Amino acid sequence: MRTIYFDVSVPKILLTKLLAPVFSGVFFSPLSPVRYAELPDQPLPGENWVRVKNRLAGICGADMALFFVHAHPKITLAALPGVPRAFMGHELVGEVVETGRGVKDLKTGQRVVLQKYLPCCSMKEIHPPCPHCREGNYTLCENFSEGPAMPANTGAGFGDHFLAHRSQLIRVPDSISDVAAVMLEPASVSLHAVLKSPPARGEKVLVIGAGVIGQNVIQFARVFQPNCAIHVLEKVPFKKELALSMGADLVIEGDPYEAVARHTGGHLYRAPLGNSTIVGGYDRVYDCVGYSATIHDGLRWLKAGGDYVLIGNSLAPVGFDLTPVWQQELRMLGVNAHGSETIGGKKMSSFEAVMDLYARKKIRLDEFVTHRFPIKEYKRAFKTIRGGREKILKAVFEMD
Ligand SMILES: [Zn+2]
Ligand SMILES: [Zn+2]
CATH class of the missing domain: 3.40.50.720 (NAD(P)-binding Rossmann-like Domain)
Known part of the structure; x- marks a missing residue:
C-alpha cells in the first residue's frame, strides 16, 4: 500500500512549526511530518473488514491544516489518546477489491464512499453502542479513545488502497458519477x-x-x-x-x-x-x-x-x-462533520439524505471538482491550493 500519512510525532511537529517562519519549504522537505510511503500490505484485520481501491480523493481544509501543520498541541483533540499515524484523505470514492467473510452486502467491484473515518462504536464492534452512536451521531462517539484499539496502518483516501470496517462505508449507486460521489462527504x-x-x-x-x-x-x-x-x-x-x-x-x-x-x-x-x-x-x-x-x-x-x-x-x-x-x-x-438527520419525520444519515436529494435533482454535485492531481504530485497539489492563484473549488487526487 502506497499512501500519505501524517506522522503524529510531537518533536517533528514542533520542529516544523519552529522552522516554518524562516524556511517556508519545510512542509515540502523531509523534515515535514507528512510522508508518502510504501507500507506492507496486510490481510483484512477481521471478518467484517473490506479492502478498497481508491478512485478519487478530495483535498479538504482539514488535509491542508495537517499538511501545513496548523494543529496546536493544546487543543482538545490533542489530549485524546490517538494513533501514531494519521492517514490523510477522507473525501473519497473507491472500489471494493476484497471483502471479509462477514460482509454480505458489499461485493468486489462496487463503489463506496467513506462515511465514518474516526474511531467509533460500530467499527470497534462495541455492543451496546454509546448513546451518540445509537442515534447515528458517530462523530460524537464516547468510545473514541476507549475499548479495543483500531487496527494500525489501515490507510485512507490519499493512497492506492485502504482497509475499512464495513460500517465505515456507504455504497454508491451507479447513477452517481465519481466526481459527484467524491462530493458526498463535504x-x-x-x-x-x-x-x-x-x-x-x-x-x-x-x-x-x-x-x-x-x-x-x-x-x-x-x-x-x-x-x-x-x-x-x-x-x-x-x-x-x-x-x-x-x-x-x-x-x-x-x-x-x-x-x-x-x-x-x-x-x-x-x-x-x-x-x-x-x-x-x-x-x-x-x-x-x-x-x-x-x-x-x-x-x-x-x-x-x-x-x-x-x-x-x-x-x-x-x-x-x-x-x-x-x-x-x-x-x-x-458542527462536527455529519451524522443523523430527521427529514419529514424520517430518520436517515446525512449521506443518505444528500444522495436522496441528488437523486431527486434537488441539488447539484457534479460541478465542484475543478482540479485533478496525480497522487504522486501531492506536494504540487498542496502548493497550488495554498497559492490561491488558480480558480480552485475542489481539487482531487487521481490514483494511478
Ligand atoms: Zn473534509
Ligand atoms: Zn459510540
Missing part, C-alpha cells in the same frame, strides 16, 4: 450544518465563505427554505458567481458592516479603535471559515437570539470578542 457536512439550524420562512441568513462547504450550505438552505433571503460574504469573483447560481440572493459588497446594516435594516454603531457593531442583523449566520476574524465580526452581524452555526473549524485556539453571545443572547452551534 456536501453531508453542509447538510448537517443547515439542518442544525434551518432558515425559517421569511428570514434573512448570511453564509460566510463560499468555498465548497459554503456553496453547499447555500443550496441546502434554499432547498429546505425556498422563502428566505440568503446573503453571502465572499471575496473571490468566480465563487460569488457560483453562489448566486446555487441559490444565494446577493453577495455582500463593500464595507461589510455597512452592507449588513443596509441589507438587514440593523443599526450600525461605530466607535473608536475600529470597534463597530450592529443592533439587529441576520437571523442566522453560517460561518464556513471559522477564523478569529469571521467569528468576531459574524457574531456582531447576528440579531439578538440568533444562531451562529460554526462550520469552518480550526485546529488551533482562536480569539474573538464573546460579549455579543451573552449581551444579545446568541446561540453558538458547532
